[in-house]
Amino acid sequence: MKKYIILFVSIVFLISCELDMKPESDLTYNGFWDTEEAAKAAHVGIYANFRNYHSTIWRMGEVRADLWGGATFANSPSDLDLIENNISTSIVYFSNWANFYGLLHYINDFIKNAPEVEFSNEQDLNHMLGQVYGLRAFVYYTMVKAWGDVPISTEPLLEVDLETLKKPRAPKTEVMNQIKSDIAKSLEYFGNDNSLWLGKTIYWSKAATLALKGDAFIWSGKVLGGGNADFNEAKSALEQMTEFELESYSNLWGQVNENNLEFIFTVDYQKDQASNFYGSWTTTRAVDLVNLTDEHGNPMDNFVVNGLSRYGVSEKVLLMMDDTLDQRRNTFLRVYDDGSVHVPFQAGDPSYQGSILNKFLGVIGDDGTRWDYNNVPLYRYADVLLLLAEAKNNLNEDPSELINLVRARAYGDNFTGHEYINGTKAENTQAILDERLKEFFAEGKRWWDLVRAGDNYVFEEVATLDADEAYKIYYSISESMLANDPELKQTDGY
Known part of the structure; x- marks a missing residue:
C-alpha cells in the first residue's frame, strides 16, 4: 500500500486540461477551496480522473467471463491469462488496488472541503455532494467485487506519513457497510432533486445512485448473505426509477443518440479530450x-x-x-x-x-x-429492469414481465412467440443471466452478473474456472504490496 501512495502523491492531483491550478505542495493547493469556482473546478477534475479508470473497470467486469477468447483477425490477443482465469500470486492483475485510491483522494478531498465553501446556490453544492458520494460508493463497490476485503480510506491525504498510511484490509461486509452509508448520504443530498447536472448523463445523478443501490444491495443480499432485507431495499430503489424508458434500437447507439432516454450514467468521450478504448x-x-x-x-x-x-x-x-x-x-x-x-x-x-x-x-x-468518441453507459434503463427482475426473483416473485419488456424491445415486431414464461427460481435466474449477456455484451457487466447470481452459475458458465478454484472469484494482490506494507494480508486461498 505504501508503494502506491508514494506513487500517487508524486503526481498533480487535478488532471483536467481545462484547469490551471498551482499546487502549494504535492498534497494540497494554496487557497484551492476558497471559492465556488474552485470547488466546481475540482468537481470537473473528478470526472476527468474517473474516465481514466473506465478501461480498468471494463476489464475487471468483462474479460474473465465467457465472452472473449475467440479469433482476433491477424492481431495478437490481449489478457489471455485473465480470459483463462490464470491468476496467482505471481500473475497479478490490477496491482496496487488498480490505483483506485488515487481517484478516492480526489473524491475524499471534495467531500471534506466543499461543504466549507460558500455557494451562491446551496442546491448546487448539495447536488455535487450527492454526485460525489455516489461515485465513492461506486468505486468501493467495484473494489469489493474485485478483491473482497480492501482498506477503507475516507479522508484525503493531507501529509505523507507512511506509518499512518498503512492500513489493513477491512472485511468485505465492512466495506459493503461503507458503500451503503455513501449511498444513503448521496440520496440525502439529492433529496427530491431528480435533475441531471447541466442536463447531461455524463455526471452522476440521483437516478445513478438508485441504480447503484439496486445493484449493490442485490450483491449484498446474494453474495454477502444479507438475504431478503437487502433484496427488498434493492427492489424499492429500482422501482423508483420512472423517468427513464427503453429506446428503440435505432435510437440507442451512436454519438447522435447519446442523449436518449435510456442512458442513466455514461462515461464521457469527446474529440480533443479522449477517445474510448x-x-x-x-x-x-x-x-x-x-x-x-x-x-x-x-x-x-x-x-x-x-x-x-x-x-x-x-x-x-x-x-x-x-x-x-x-x-x-x-x-x-x-x-x-x-x-x-x-x-x-x-x-x-x-x-x-x-x-x-x-x-x-x-x-x-x-x-x-x-x-471513437462514443459515450459509454455504465447504467441504462434496461439494466434497471433486469436488476429489478433479479431482485424479484430472489424474493420468489414473478420476474417475467420485466424480462419481457427487454425482450420485446429486442425482437420488435417479431416478439410474438418469444415471450418468457415464469419458471422456477433457478430457471428465472438462468433466463435473466442469458438476457443480460445478450443485452449488455461488451458493456463490462457479465463477470459481475455471474458472481452476483450466486450458487454455481459462474463455474457452470465460465469454462476456465472450476468450483475448487472459488477463491479466484477475488483477485490476488502482489508480493511487492505485501513486502511494502506488513499490514496487508494476501487474498484468502492464494
Whole structure:
C-alpha cells in the first residue's frame, strides 16, 4: 500500500486540461477551496480522473467471463491469462488496488472541503455532494467485487506519513457497510432533486445512485448473505426509477443518440479530450479486412476502421446471439474469407476470421477516419429492469414481465412467440443471466452478473474456472504490496 501512495502523491492531483491550478505542495493547493469556482473546478477534475479508470473497470467486469477468447483477425490477443482465469500470486492483475485510491483522494478531498465553501446556490453544492458520494460508493463497490476485503480510506491525504498510511484490509461486509452509508448520504443530498447536472448523463445523478443501490444491495443480499432485507431495499430503489424508458434500437447507439432516454450514467468521450478504448480493442485494422466479406458475402474492403482486434468474441456468444429475429444479433459484424453466406453461424467454421464490435463504432470524420468518441453507459434503463427482475426473483416473485419488456424491445415486431414464461427460481435466474449477456455484451457487466447470481452459475458458465478454484472469484494482490506494507494480508486461498 505504501508503494502506491508514494506513487500517487508524486503526481498533480487535478488532471483536467481545462484547469490551471498551482499546487502549494504535492498534497494540497494554496487557497484551492476558497471559492465556488474552485470547488466546481475540482468537481470537473473528478470526472476527468474517473474516465481514466473506465478501461480498468471494463476489464475487471468483462474479460474473465465467457465472452472473449475467440479469433482476433491477424492481431495478437490481449489478457489471455485473465480470459483463462490464470491468476496467482505471481500473475497479478490490477496491482496496487488498480490505483483506485488515487481517484478516492480526489473524491475524499471534495467531500471534506466543499461543504466549507460558500455557494451562491446551496442546491448546487448539495447536488455535487450527492454526485460525489455516489461515485465513492461506486468505486468501493467495484473494489469489493474485485478483491473482497480492501482498506477503507475516507479522508484525503493531507501529509505523507507512511506509518499512518498503512492500513489493513477491512472485511468485505465492512466495506459493503461503507458503500451503503455513501449511498444513503448521496440520496440525502439529492433529496427530491431528480435533475441531471447541466442536463447531461455524463455526471452522476440521483437516478445513478438508485441504480447503484439496486445493484449493490442485490450483491449484498446474494453474495454477502444479507438475504431478503437487502433484496427488498434493492427492489424499492429500482422501482423508483420512472423517468427513464427503453429506446428503440435505432435510437440507442451512436454519438447522435447519446442523449436518449435510456442512458442513466455514461462515461464521457469527446474529440480533443479522449477517445474510448473499444476501437483499439474490439475492431481491427483496415488492412486485415482486404479480400474478406461479411456473413452475407458482401466485401469488407471499404469498411472504414482503424483500430485493433485484441479481444475476440467467443464461439459460445456467437451461437447464443445468432437469432436473426433478435436485433441484438447485430452487436457485432461477423467476417469471413470465402465470400459465401454464413447465416446461421457455425462453430469451428475455418472461413470465419473474427468479429467487429458494432455497439461503439464511433463516427467517420470528414477526413475519412473513424473516431471513437462514443459515450459509454455504465447504467441504462434496461439494466434497471433486469436488476429489478433479479431482485424479484430472489424474493420468489414473478420476474417475467420485466424480462419481457427487454425482450420485446429486442425482437420488435417479431416478439410474438418469444415471450418468457415464469419458471422456477433457478430457471428465472438462468433466463435473466442469458438476457443480460445478450443485452449488455461488451458493456463490462457479465463477470459481475455471474458472481452476483450466486450458487454455481459462474463455474457452470465460465469454462476456465472450476468450483475448487472459488477463491479466484477475488483477485490476488502482489508480493511487492505485501513486502511494502506488513499490514496487508494476501487474498484468502492464494
